[in-house]
Amino acid sequence: MKYTLYYWPGIQGRGEFVRLALEEAAVPYVDIALVPERRGGGAPAISAMLENEDESRPPFAPPFLKVGNQLIGQTANILQFLGARHHLAPRDWRGRSWTHQLQLTIADFVAEVHDTHHPLSTSRYYDEQKPAARKRARDFIANRLPKYLGYFERVVERNPAASGCMVGADITYVDLSMAQVVAGLRYAFPKASRSALRSTPLLASLHDRVFARPRIARYAASKRRIAFNNDGIFRRYPELDG
Amino acid sequence: MKYTLYYWPGIQGRGEFVRLALEEAAVPYVDIALVPERRGGGAPAISAMLENEDESRPPFAPPFLKVGNQLIGQTANILQFLGARHHLAPRDWRGRSWTHQLQLTIADFVAEVHDTHHPLSTSRYYDEQKPAARKRARDFIANRLPKYLGYFERVVERNPAASGCMVGADITYVDLSMAQVVAGLRYAFPKASRSALRSTPLLASLHDRVFARPRIARYAASKRRIAFNNDGIFRRYPELDG
Numbered sequence: 001m002k003y004t005l006y007y008w009p010g011i012q013g014r015g016e017f018v019r020l021a022l023e024e025a026a027v028p029y030v031d032i033a034l035v036p037e038r039r040g041g042g043a044p045a046i047s048a049m050l051e052n053e054d055e056s057r058p059p060f061a062p063p064f065l066k067v068g069n070q071l072i073g074q075t076a077n078i079l080q081f082l083g084a085r086h087h088l089a090p091r092d093w094r095g096r097s098w099t100h101q102l103q104l105t106i107a108d109f110v111a112e113v114h115d116t117h118h119p120l121s122t123s124r125y126y127d128e129q130k131p132a133a134r135k136r137a138r139d140f141i142a143n144r145l146p147k148y149l150g151y152f153e154r155v156v157e158r159n160p161a162a163s164g165c166m167v168g169a170d171i172t173y174v175d176l177s178m179a180q181v182v183a184g185l186r187y188a189f190p191k192a193s194r195s196a197l198r199s200t201p202l203l204a205s206l207h208d209r210v211f212a213r214p215r216i217a218r219y220a221a222s223k224r225r226i227a228f229n230n231d232g233i234f235r236r237y238p239e240l241d242g
Numbered sequence: 243m244k245y246t247l248y249y250w251p252g253i254q255g256r257g258e259f260v261r262l263a264l265e266e267a268a269v270p271y272v273d274i275a276l277v278p279e280r281r282g283g284g285a286p287a288i289s290a291m292l293e294n295e296d297e298s299r300p301p302f303a304p305p306f307l308k309v310g311n312q313l314i315g316q317t318a319n320i321l322q323f324l325g326a327r328h329h330l331a332p333r334d335w336r337g338r339s340w341t342h343q344l345q346l347t348i349a350d351f352v353a354e355v356h357d358t359h360h361p362l363s364t365s366r367y368y369d370e371q372k373p374a375a376r377k378r379a380r381d382f383i384a385n386r387l388p389k390y391l392g393y394f395e396r397v398v399e400r401n402p403a404a405s406g407c408m409v410g411a412d413i414t415y416v417d418l419s420m421a422q423v424v425a426g427l428r429y430a431f432p433k434a435s436r437s438a439l440r441s442t443p444l445l446a447s448l449h450d451r452v453f454a455r456p457r458i459a460r461y462a463a464s465k466r467r468i469a470f471n472n473d474g475i476f477r478r479y480p481e482l483d484g
Contacts, residue, residue: 055400056400056401056402057340057397057400058393058396058397058400059343060347060350060390060393070336072339072343073343073347074342074343074346074347076346077339077342077343077346080339080342081339094312097312097314097319097322097323098299100316100319100322101301101314101315101316101319104316104318104319104346105302105315105316108302108353111350111353115357115361119357119361119362119374119378120361120374120377120378120381121377121378121381121385122381122386123381123385124381129377132361132362132374132377135362135363135371135374136361136362136363139362139363139364139365139366143363143365144364148302151300151302154300155299155300158297158298158299158300159298160298
């Protein structure tokens with residue numbers, strides 16, 4: 001089954017959580033962000049899909065994955081699909097439900113990270129909402145960051161398999177996403193995340209283990225991995241870093 | 243299998259999406275919000291669960307549903323579980339994935355509704371972030387509200403079953419949630435939602451049909467249904483209503 005990933009070019013964004021799962025599973029896929037526009041890729045290809053009036057099940061926004069004729073949207077939903085198909089989730093439904101629950105909590109966390117630089121409007125530039133961004137980021141660093149990281153640390157700590165992973169004995173898609181969040185936090189908030197991650201050593205080590213996995217390491221070192229930058233979710237604005 | 247729903251007392255909040263599914267499915271459940279504290283219910287019962295150090299799979303926040311010994315958290319994840327078990331979702335995996343995708347888009351929408359009155363910090367009062375809330379609400383009404391509602395209207399319109407529902411021929415949990423969102427928008431933004439819903443007649447009529455269903459109508463008229471109020475997600479602050 002051929003997979004095509006649709007996500008905006010030039011940023012990791014939410015598409016990166018899907019890419020990490022595809023790379024770890026060693027599934028071949030076409031990444032529309034890397035296909036030149038003149039060959040039918042890039043942003044115009046995404047807009048054409050979003051605006052296709054013949055699509056009876058249109059996604060609201062990227063990322064979405066084309067699987068045969070089906071479009072699967074919403075990051076956590078795509079990962080749920082990939083996890084079940086490509087051995088990146090537990091086999092029992094309780095384990096799958098728990099993995100998905102954690103992924104949805106990561107999605108909430110990521111939305112809050114995004115809102116630190118866009119607290120008033122996603123359609124306006126950061127520069128137009130700087131004072132509000134400072135307030136929101138201050139609250140994020142003081143309250144939300146330690147709350148989320150502390151929670152995920154407990155999840156690893158209490159995993160009965162004591163595997164250093166979040167669920168069960170083996171790696172799942174939620175470990176890949178968690179490692180990506182740690183990497184993003186280190187980029188966006190070098191000061192605040194250093195201090196916060198000191199209290200969550202299991203997450204720091206989960207990050208290292210994920211990015212040391214052969215396929216992930218190869219991908220991260222490749223040209224396919226877009227660098228963090230200030231157009232994505234995780235942005236480095238020193239004035240927001242506590 | 244006995245179900246117990248854990249959600250904060252006094253507000254509909256995200257718990258209401260779960261309640262509507264349980265009510266429509268006619269599944270018996272204990273609603274911890276309605277159990278007095280002296281009988282082991284209310285907020286202390288929720289906090290005790292969240293802080294239980296023996297729980298290897300703790301939820302991050304309410305709502306969560308206790309099913310036997312398992313705790314299922316994240317609204318959309320709970321609904322995915324209930325939908326499959328109680329005939330509130332399609333039988334085929336494509337249909338289930340699509341229903342879940344729509345529910346996750348509703349979750350994003352609901353988070354943006356919440357942020358209209360709490361753009362800077364969830365841990366501070368509305369009164370402490372009024373000017374920012376005005377800006378965020380203005381953007382919400384001008385851009386996000388019509389974008390989301392227009393999207394969901396198209397979903398109903400393009401449903402090949404032409405059932406007036408969002409997915410397939412029969413009602414699913416996402417129809418219940420959509421109707422609840424319409425009700426919430428009418429409470430919170432009477433002016434802006436009246437104008438927006440004029441362009442989305444299928445959603446307006448979906449709302450009416452859902453709340454006319456016998457079990458939902460009975461529930462909505464009962465004392466179990468908490469009224470909308472200014473402690474929940476949907477709050478009526480006239481200064482935010484365009």
